[in-house]
Amino acid sequence: MESEPLTDTTGGPNQDETKTESSEFEKNQERYKALISTFTHEKGWRQKEAYIEYGGSWWTQFVLEGCLHAQEFFKARPNHFFVCSYPKTGTTWLKALTFAIVNRSRFDHSSSPLLRRTPHELVPYIEFDVSSFPQVDVLNDKGNNNLFSTHIPHELLPVSVVTSRCKLVYIWRDPKDTFISLWTFLNKARAELGPVNNLEESFDMFCRGLSWYGPYLHHVLGYWKAYQENPDKILFLKYEFMSADSLPYVKKLAEFMGFGFTEEEEEKGVAEKVVKLCSFEMLKNLEVNKGEKERENRAALYSNSAFFRKGKVGDWSNYLTPEMAARIDGIMDQKFKDTGLLEHGQ
């Protein structure tokens, strides 16, 4: 196992460049707001919330401001690692796994910060958690943080994430389960956001590509193409395969991150312990991930428990008709035809 320290002082966001004074931060936000007001706005999944077109994808105001901020200020370093995903495809799981993998020699399983803090606190999103940069200092209990995550489509990532030697893991999931997970999640937001469209209307919009960070299939394809061009930089995973048998994928992920399990660790079952610590059942039942508590940041519109619903493959069949399933499957087959994506990992 490589012994790169996780509190590496050369890692983490560039404090000089990223510790924006709040007035400067607010000035930037005003600049982004003015720019965003010139972009196309469409009716979103909630009456109160428009979707805004930027760079071929759909955004909500808050997240787009964060994306523009990340594009302008986030400086990736070679020792950074990024968990990339479309929302509701396995982000929380991968955040927990990457954190547990790289921190396993610092914490045993009874002292892991994952037992007290949500995976989202430990692995921040560059487009909203990191927009108030000083918060990053408190991550990992002390020191800097090298793990980040994002839902930004590949083609809109901050340039340094693509050009730096840092690595990325991307996870995707069956679009039917992704849609149901997203729709049920959005329904759990704080009441002030207003109601979400009914399932049929939201599904129709999802199929037409009109969704948060969508089109979903375009998001997947963007990372797939980047992976094909540079397989040493991106690890490509699928939720369904990981659910069926997590261990080989967790070992692969650790290896890819430069933190492969040693023979001695293999003998001691350390990889199995990481799998267990990050399992849905384990995380869902922790006090920190239960109830109505919320993360303390600008993005806290959901209780911590909203990130853990069923964690099952195929739950879509309890919500979608066979016709709806056939519609989205058909769109996926068409979009992914001849890309090799449907055969990947099988």
Ligand SMILES: Nc1ncnc2c1ncn2[C@@H]1O[C@H](COP(=O)(O)OS(=O)(=O)O)[C@@H](OP(=O)(O)O)[C@H]1O
């Ligand atoms: N540890 C673990 N293992 C397996 N599955 C898990 C885990 N943690 C969360 N989940 C399930 O993942 C879905 C949430 O997706 P994300 O974590 O990508 O959501 S988010 O983008 O961070 O908002 C959501 O799926 P659904 O249950 O189908 O809604 C979560 O329940």
